[in-house]
Amino acid sequence: MPDLLTPPVAQPWFAHPAAALDSAAEAAALARQATLTKPPGSLGRLESLVVRLAAMQGRERPSLERVRIALFAADHGVAGEGVSAFPQAVTGQMLRNFSAGGAAICVLARGLGAELELVDLGTAGPPLDLPGVRRAQLGPGTANLARGPAMTGHQVAAALAEGRAALVRAQAAGAQLFIAGEMGIANTTSAAALACALLGRPAADLAGPGTGLDAVGVGRKAAVIERALDLHGPHLGEPLEALRRLGGFEIAAMAGAYVACAQAGVPALADGFIAGVAALVAVRLCPGAGDWLIQAHASAEPGHALVLAALGAQPLLDLGLRLGEGSGAALAVPLLRLACALHAEMATFAEAGVSGKVP
Amino acid sequence: MPDLLTPPVAQPWFAHPAAALDSAAEAAALARQATLTKPPGSLGRLESLVVRLAAMQGRERPSLERVRIALFAADHGVAGEGVSAFPQAVTGQMLRNFSAGGAAICVLARGLGAELELVDLGTAGPPLDLPGVRRAQLGPGTANLARGPAMTGHQVAAALAEGRAALVRAQAAGAQLFIAGEMGIANTTSAAALACALLGRPAADLAGPGTGLDAVGVGRKAAVIERALDLHGPHLGEPLEALRRLGGFEIAAMAGAYVACAQAGVPALADGFIAGVAALVAVRLCPGAGDWLIQAHASAEPGHALVLAALGAQPLLDLGLRLGEGSGAALAVPLLRLACALHAEMATFAEAGVSGKVP
Numbered sequence: 001m002p003d004l005l006t007p008p009v010a011q012p013w014f015a016h017p018a019a020a021l022d023s024a025a026e027a028a029a030l031a032r033q034a035t036l037t038k039p040p041g042s043l044g045r046l047e048s049l050v051v052r053l054a055a056m057q058g059r060e061r062p063s064l065e066r067v068r069i070a071l072f073a074a075d076h077g078v079a080g081e082g083v084s085a086f087p088q089a090v091t092g093q094m095l096r097n098f099s100a101g102g103a104a105i106c107v108l109a110r111g112l113g114a115e116l117e118l119v120d121l122g123t124a125g126p127p128l129d130l131p132g133v134r135r136a137q138l139g140p141g142t143a144n145l146a147r148g149p150a151m152t153g154h155q156v157a158a159a160l161a162e163g164r165a166a167l168v169r170a171q172a173a174g175a176q177l178f179i180a181g182e183m184g185i186a187n188t189t190s191a192a193a194l195a196c197a198l199l200g201r202p203a204a205d206l207a208g209p210g211t212g213l214d215a216v217g218v219g220r221k222a223a224v225i226e227r228a229l230d231l232h233g234p235h236l237g238e239p240l241e242a243l244r245r246l247g248g249f250e251i252a253a254m255a256g257a258y259v260a261c262a263q264a265g266v267p268a269l270a271d272g273f274i275a276g277v278a279a280l281v282a283v284r285l286c287p288g289a290g291d292w293l294i295q296a297h298a299s300a301e302p303g304h305a306l307v308l309a310a311l312g313a314q315p316l317l318d319l320g321l322r323l324g325e326g327s328g329a330a331l332a333v334p335l336l337r338l339a340c341a342l343h344a345e346m347a348t349f350a351e352a353g354v355s356g357k358v359p
Numbered sequence: 360m361p362d363l364l365t366p367p368v369a370q371p372w373f374a375h376p377a378a379a380l381d382s383a384a385e386a387a388a389l390a391r392q393a394t395l396t397k398p399p400g401s402l403g404r405l406e407s408l409v410v411r412l413a414a415m416q417g418r419e420r421p422s423l424e425r426v427r428i429a430l431f432a433a434d435h436g437v438a439g440e441g442v443s444a445f446p447q448a449v450t451g452q453m454l455r456n457f458s459a460g461g462a463a464i465c466v467l468a469r470g471l472g473a474e475l476e477l478v479d480l481g482t483a484g485p486p487l488d489l490p491g492v493r494r495a496q497l498g499p500g501t502a503n504l505a506r507g508p509a510m511t512g513h514q515v516a517a518a519l520a521e522g523r524a525a526l527v528r529a530q531a532a533g534a535q536l537f538i539a540g541e542m543g544i545a546n547t548t549s550a551a552a553l554a555c556a557l558l559g560r561p562a563a564d565l566a567g568p569g570t571g572l573d574a575v576g577v578g579r580k581a582a583v584i585e586r587a588l589d590l591h592g593p594h595l596g597e598p599l600e601a602l603r604r605l606g607g608f609e610i611a612a613m614a615g616a617y618v619a620c621a622q623a624g625v626p627a628l629a630d631g632f633i634a635g636v637a638a639l640v641a642v643r644l645c646p647g648a649g650d651w652l653i654q655a656h657a658s659a660e661p662g663h664a665l666v667l668a669a670l671g672a673q674p675l676l677d678l679g680l681r682l683g684e685g686s687g688a689a690l691a692v693p694l695l696r697l698a699c700a701l702h703a704e705m706a707t708f709a710e711a712g713v714s715g716k717v718p
Binding site for chain 1: 404405444449455459463570675676681682694700701713715716
């Protein structure tokens, strides 16, 4: 007998289901691939990629002209533990650099003709007011996760919602592909701690050099993460609570954006260690989110391999990048676009009068 | 005492030395990399790549706007041994498809804004006369290398010279990067046989599925190559003679083009198994040629790994392609261009007012 007395509990938005892939468009794209003037399978991963994009976009011939990159910046209280090779002031300084167009992701966005949106989720020091930067300051960075929860319940909810809002703006601008980038001194420590919690691994498996720690620095970082895992241990079984205690504003925003991409049916291109951990949070909050994520680049950060294994994903590129900012994803955009062009524009065997395989 | 009586023997053009790299431009590029607003080394292989391009182009900030792709097509007598999954007529049919703009490399060249030159070095059947295709027909394909030498001395010299001529035309058009593509049914058999000769390996190590042979087909192909190695064995010690006996018109043209690139100081971007074997020929003919070659893509053809190891090169991409046509090299062009843009356009720490690493 159904329970008619207990009032239903409303699911939070990020637990709503992901959109379904379009299996008819997928089948049509697969059928078209078999007719193109090339040996079957000879375009390798470009073939499965374009078929997947067809399923995502619901059309036999997908297109990725309009690409949106949202860059989320935030500071981390755990920087006070000496876990980064760069001083904490660099987060705000780099926001200035993004605003002025001088950072790597600015150059890449220009080169790709992609829109770049900058979101300041909160940096240490006085709040910034920079041209072209959206102010969504949730605090002067997170609290130090080695001494208490990184975020309040309000902050983690607001950060997730900021990610969703970025996707809503991207979609309104007609984006056919969404990239989330990040900047935040000490955020590999936060991401590694969160990955430890989500994967049930010790700190030594996930702590890496980040922006350039030496072995002693990596050891110190691992010890800080181990301390945080001990402190928060009993509360880490639930992904949202793990995110609140160990994550960062930008990591939560990326996770929110990935979930929103999946719910809205927009392909998301992810790269690197921070984005990978945010993707892991996204699929824990909304299991169907993985269908809408494409992994662009394998980070030089050693923990990324474990995160990718948990996501069941193999990235397209492995160029040794460890910069963040969404740079690895941006570099993969031309490959995706060329895969779409090949699929749409190549002649078929029939059109070209070319013989097929010997039976 | 110097020998003043014996007249000097003129070296063939392809044995002339390669151009020297510009170590001053290389040092300047390396110094600039260290000033850009990113953790040192965080752009991974893009950093070493752009420094290498600087050394090649003799400028601190290299540029790759003008890219030339030369596609060399030719038939192979060894196709008569049943070593390909496709009938021999496909070479000529694909030349028509290239001419009409419907093949993969045509789509990629358009997407990159690269110039595509098509060179017909000789196909089986009546000579073709196709719009936009340069006629350099050296014969109706090579002779069957399993029964005798694939080429005459005149043919191999003419094919090498056709490669050089393509580079000369590219250079006259201002090309800053040269890609050589190929098309020729049965050319993985020719390339594998040639690689066996150059590397001193048995056929089983180099014979692969090509355009899509099954295991029985690969076994037959290996047996054909083994037979050819037995037949030509005593004459394979010298690379030019190995090329003449086992190579193809397009393989020789690619080798000639790579040597000419190195002599003229034009970077060459190579991909895949056939191009890799042609690169190996080039460095055997002109040892400095390797300095001017960048490997773009690791072929799904299993023998490519041995060829790359002999070249001491690690390709940029590994997307499972096995199409040929220069498609893997074309796909890597955006990465090279974005590496150049990052190097030229990123702000320095001083310009952006960003703090460096904690000492």
